[in-house]
Amino acid sequence: MHIVVCIKQVPDTAEVRIDPERGTLIREGVPSILNPLDAYAVEGAVALTERNGGTATALCMGPPQAEAALREAIARGCDRAILLTDRAFAGADTWSTSYALACAVRKLGDVDLVFCGKQAIDGDTAQVGPGLAVHLGWPQATYVRRIIEATDEAVAVERLTDWGNETLRVGLPAVLTVLKDLNFPRLPSLVSQMQARRCPVERWGAGDIDGDAAQFGLDGSPTRVVKVFTPPVRGACVVWQGEPQKTAAKLIETLRREALI
Amino acid sequence: MNELVPQPPGMTAAAWRKVTGWDSIRQGYADYLHDESRLHVPSEAGATASRVEAIHFPTTAQEVAGAVRAARRAGHRVTVSGGRTGLTGAAVPLDAEEVIALERIKPKPVVRRSRDGAWVVRVGAGTTLAELTDALDHGLCQYPDGKPGRPLFYPVDSTEATAQLGGNIATNASGARTLHYGPTRRWVNWLKLVTADGRILELGRGQVTAEGGLILYRREDGSAAELRIPDLPMPMTKHTAGYYLKPGMDAVDLFIGSEGTLGIVVEAELRLTEKPANRLFLTQFLDGAEACVELVQAWKGRPDLPPIALEYIGPRAMALVRSMGRQTPAYVEVSRLPADAAAALYAEVAFEDEAQLDAIYASLKEMLAEVGLDPAHSWAGFTEKDVEEMKRLRHAVPETVNSIIARRQARVPELHKVGTDMAVPDESLGAMMDFYRRRLEECGLEFVMFGHVGDGHVHVNILPRAAAELEQGEELYMEFAAEAVRLGGSVAGEHGIGRIKKVFLPIQFGEADLAAMRAIKQALDPDTTLNPGVLFDL
Ligand SMILES: Cc1cc2nc3c(=O)[nH]c(=O)nc-3n(C[C@H](O)[C@H](O)[C@H](O)COP(=O)(O)OP(=O)(O)OC[C@H]3O[C@@H](n4cnc5c(N)ncnc54)[C@H](O)[C@@H]3O)c2cc1C
Numbered sequence: 001m002h003i004v005v006c007i008k009q010v011p012d013t014a015e016v017r018i019d020p021e022r023g024t025l026i027r028e029g030v031p032s033i034l035n036p037l038d039a040y041a042v043e044g045a046v047a048l049t050e051r052n053g054g055t056a057t058a059l060c061m062g063p064p065q066a067e068a069a070l071r072e073a074i075a076r077g078c079d080r081a082i083l084l085t086d087r088a089f090a091g092a093d094t095w096s097t098s099y100a101l102a103c104a105v106r107k108l109g110d111v112d113l114v115f116c117g118k119q120a121i122d123g124d125t126a127q128v129g130p131g132l133a134v135h136l137g138w139p140q141a142t143y144v145r146r147i148i149e150a151t152d153e154a155v156a157v158e159r160l161t162d163w164g165n166e167t168l169r170v171g172l173p174a175v176l177t178v179l180k181d182l183n184f185p186r187l188p189s190l191v192s193q194m195q196a197r198r199c200p201v202e203r204w205g206a207g208d209i210d211g212d213a214a215q216f217g218l219d220g221s222p223t224r225v226v227k228v229f230t231p232p233v234r235g236a237c238v239v240w241q242g243e244p245q246k247t248a249a250k251l252i253e254t255l256r257r258e259a260l261i
Numbered sequence: 262m263n264e265l266v267p268q269p270p271g272m273t274a275a276a277w278r279k280v281t282g283w284d285s286i287r288q289g290y291a292d293y294l295h296d297e298s299r300l301h302v303p304s305e306a307g308a309t310a311s312r313v314e315a316i317h318f319p320t321t322a323q324e325v326a327g328a329v330r331a332a333r334r335a336g337h338r339v340t341v342s343g344g345r346t347g348l349t350g351a352a353v354p355l356d357a358e359e360v361i362a363l364e365r366i367k368p369k370p371v372v373r374r375s376r377d378g379a380w381v382v383r384v385g386a387g388t389t390l391a392e393l394t395d396a397l398d399h400g401l402c403q404y405p406d407g408k409p410g411r412p413l414f415y416p417v418d419s420t421e422a423t424a425q426l427g428g429n430i431a432t433n434a435s436g437a438r439t440l441h442y443g444p445t446r447r448w449v450n451w452l453k454l455v456t457a458d459g460r461i462l463e464l465g466r467g468q469v470t471a472e473g474g475l476i477l478y479r480r481e482d483g484s485a486a487e488l489r490i491p492d493l494p495m496p497m498t499k500h501t502a503g504y505y506l507k508p509g510m511d512a513v514d515l516f517i518g519s520e521g522t523l524g525i526v527v528e529a530e531l532r533l534t535e536k537p538a539n540r541l542f543l544t545q546f547l548d549g550a551e552a553c554v555e556l557v558q559a560w561k562g563r564p565d566l567p568p569i570a571l572e573y574i575g576p577r578a579m580a581l582v583r584s585m586g587r588q589t590p591a592y593v594e595v596s597r598l599p600a601d602a603a604a605a606l607y608a609e610v611a612f613e614d615e616a617q618l619d620a621i622y623a624s625l626k627e628m629l630a631e632v633g634l635d636p637a638h639s640w641a642g643f644t645e646k647d648v649e650e651m652k653r654l655r656h657a658v659p660e661t662v663n664s665i666i667a668r669r670q671a672r673v674p675e676l677h678k679v680g681t682d683m684a685v686p687d688e689s690l691g692a693m694m695d696f697y698r699r700r701l702e703e704c705g706l707e708f709v710m711f712g713h714v715g716d717g718h719v720h721v722n723i724l725p726r727a728a729a730e731l732e733q734g735e736e737l738y739m740e741f742a743a744e745a746v747r748l749g750g751s752v753a754g755e756h757g758i759g760r761i762k763k764v765f766l767p768i769q770f771g772e773a774d775l776a777a778m779r780a781i782k783q784a785l786d787p788d789t790t791l792n793p794g795v796l797f798d799l
Contacts, residue, residue: 012646017399029398029412033646184596187650190543190641194622244289 001054001152003045004108005078005115006101006132007038009062009069010122034069037117039076040178043185045115046077048150055079057108061089061100067201075188075196088206091218094123098131099220103211104204105136113155114175118143129177139174145181263472265512266479267460270326277328278318278365286313293342293360297421298761299677300350316342316360322453322461322527325361329525329790330459332359338793341521343428344389346421348680349759351432351520356794363387363427366527370402372409380413380533381450386427386526390419393426397533413533416442419755420656427526432757433501433518437570438609440715444499444755446517448532454516454524457786462524469512476512478784486784488515491777493770498684499716500751502758502769503796504778515781520757521792523785537611540569541621542648544640545629546602549576550698550710553606554691555632557714560608561687565624569609571715576604578658578709581665588664591657594650599638606714607651658711662722669726676725679734681741682762684718685750696744697721704733718754742768758796766796 012033017026034042045056058073060066061084070081084104092100105111114136116129126142133140141157148156148167156169160179170176188196206216214220240247255261280290287294287304293316295301302311314337317328332339340354342362354360366385370393375381382402384393393415396402419434428434430452435444442448451465458481469476476488493506504523505514516524547553553573560568579602583595612621629636640651659680666678685693694710701708701723707730712720721741723734742752742765752765766775779797782789789799 015399017395017401019401026399026401028400031645033644184593186597187594187640187647188642189637190545190622190625190639191637193641193643194618197618243285 001049001052001112001150002108002110003049003054003056003113003115004105004111005038005041005045005056005058005073006128007042007058007060007069007073007117008035008120008128009033009060009066010035010120013121032065032068034072035117035120035122037119037121037180038069039117039185040180040182041115041117041176042073042076042078043183044147044176044178045113046186047183048113048147049079050077052150054112057082059101059104060084061092061097064203070201071196071199072188074199075192076186077192081199081201083201083203084205084209085203086205086207086216088213088216091221092216093221093223094125094127094131095222096215096217096220098128099135099215100206100209100211101128102132102135103209105132107204107209112152112172113150114138114173116175116177118177118179126177129175133175136173136175139170140176141168141170141174142177144176144178147182262469263475263512264477264479264485265462265464265469267454267456267458267462269481270323270330270455270459270461273321273323273327275327275331277320277324280316280318281314283312283314286316290316292345293362294354296345296347296350296352298348298350298353298759300353300355300760302353302355311355312358313354313360314358316362318362318365320365322455325363325366325455325525325527326459326461328359328361329455329457332361333459333788333790335359338788338790341431341525341792343386343425343431344421344423346424347428347432347759348682348756350761351757351759351792351795352428353760355760357792361525363425363525363527366427367392370396372397372402372404372406372413372533374406375450375530380409381530382415382533383528383530384426385528386425386430388426389423390415390426390429391422394422412536414536415448415531416534417445417448419445426529426531430517430526430529431519431521432755433505435499435501435713435716435755437572437607437713439499439713439755440571441567441569441611442534444501446505446514449513449517449529450532451530452513452516452526453528455527456524457788457790461527464513464516465530466511466513471508471510471512474508476515488781488784489777491774493774493777496684496686496746496749496751496769498686498750499713499718499754500684501755502751502753502762503766503775504781506774506777506781518757520759520795522782522795523791525791537569537613539612539615539618539643540648541610541612541618542642542651543608543610543625544651544654545606545608545634545636546599546638547604547606547634548601549604550694551691552632552634553604553714554694556606556629556634557690558687559628559632560715563624563628566610566621566628568715569611570607571713572607572655573711573714573719574605574607574655574658575710575719578711579604581709582654582657582661585657585661585664589657589661591653594654595657598654602638605654607655609648655711658709659722662709662724665724669724673728675728676731679721679723679725679731679738680756681721681723681738682718682753682756683741683745683750684713684716684754685745685748687717689748689750690714690717690719693717693745693748693750694719697741700737700740704737706730706734706737713754716754717750739764739768760794763796763798
């Protein structure tokens, strides 16, 4: 079985600070990390190849420094790493990104299954996994929380929906996007970290993946950012000060009056 | 010069925030009545027992001095309150009628170059360790001399990041990286203090030193009190027990580690250092304590692998955390521990250049092989994210102990954990750890061991199941302290003496030395205004 895991390098959003005076985002001291939700996809893919045999290939589109995320995937058990990197890919939206990733998966040829994280913590769109399935013309299962069984023909998965869990059998090849519930991603050992440092990371450019160049990068992206703004504050905020017991009683009374409790 | 000359604070309007009255304090400010030790002011304290009548929240040195003077005028004594993360009850206002809380003294840190070219930061006492780290990492300080070219950090990481820098200085805190960077003392350049008589003392390192075993303290009436500085036999380990006293010592060192009994830290200038360009974080799994001692000793004999930190999680600590299942905050980390990981040694190694890593790896492999350990049986990483995950496991140990004790307290309210803090010289580490284990097992007590093993400083936490076991645990602590001193160590490596560890001071020091300490307290604070009941009963 050949499994591809698509990963992204993202800014560590937990480290982003707001300048208290200017109200702007501070980029200083914000490291780039492997998208935390992709760690579950990596572990899912690696665990499956360990159980069923086969290889796990980590695939990432990004600038040259995104290589670090691929090395982390190798340290966590992937066998091979490919970085799609080219100026032609710059500015890609989710549509164009999933198109380029689909081209790369197609070029790999013998892929049975693609794992993606639920979403990237910087954009939070959750669109690249499903987009990839559509570009490939493969079936997909999103929000997968458990893999029940995997054979060479199909995977049986449990996915989370708004109304409960759904059990699906998906014919291969297919795309899965996975949730945190799927597993506990392993931490690399010293030996695997050192192997990952030495492992070659293949670099593929736009010319290597047989796609329609017009669909790559900013030019191939239908998304247009019209405006970025902070939504206005709705409603007013009331602060009560005073003795805790009295204030608590007042709060309860008010909530009752407003029929909130 | 050997004279301390505090300045009068000048006039200040008493405009700082104050909470007064025992009932409002008891109901709304109970947090100020305890710290992270078992001690607290009983909320039902009657007319005779300790009742706190006021909590002050000053924002400047003048206001701190004003608060001290106001308390003195009322004939009251004062407890100095920092982040209250202390483990010795030192910030618990059991003998004081008023509390001065430093939490509002947190101006934006100022990073500048000192005269000798080193980078330093000026902080308010109320700034927490977490806030300073954040400000340094994200460029949120003031930079009158421009921003430093390379990322800087304050290297003393005393584990609990809500501790205030004032509290860190008052306890001479240390942490995992003390192995390489030393304790707080090493990083303090300058202090602004408020004295027990409500004056302001600015004191830079190198300004006032003991001459001929003497420091003079200029009283408000112009007369001078003599501080006689004996040559104290101090252990060559981490040590925070009583005052730091050495011939020719710098007066700054007298205040550092004095647990708020000699002055209130209001502001400080701390040295900073460059962040290592690269770090390797390693959690090596072990089968037990012997393997840990062997590895630590091997490591100390390797100048090619200088460790920044060497931290231990013992087999019982590991088993206890594992036994908590989903209830531990480190559930994720525990779930991915290798099944046969019985104990662990966490290490940090710094290196400048990627190219050095291969050599470091070769040395590590060689050293691990020498002591029969497998480098594949480990967790390793290079980023802050990696270290966070590893530290969660370590932090889960005291948290687990606390939650188990809390459950037992529901049955037997007087139970509490017995947490030790002794440090011994490297060569005695194995002997000390053996002694701990042998005696604890002989007594049949439940316990865990973890901590700063690279500094010979392993914490034992005893978890009594019944009142009799608590008593036994406390007796054992005395025995351990005596053994640590016999081996050339300290009864208190980092948490200090506070209120609950006073019995250990006479184990460390002779009567004459203790009398010298008390005389210093009396010279600087004759009315025992500051932190009564801390360090000594006067
Ligand atoms: C989970 C946990 C882990 C810990 N690990 C470590 C560790 O690794 N290393 C370590 O050293 N400690 C450790 N501690 C203990 C504690 O965090 C330190 O002692 C810390 O330095 C206390 O700072 P604080 O601001 O909380 O002080 P507090 O607890 O508020 O006060 C401690 C003492 O300092 C005095 N004080 C506070 N502020 C001032 C001031 N501005 N001027 C004068 N006196 C003042 C108080 O009066 C009191 O005597 C740990 C505590 C916890 C809960």
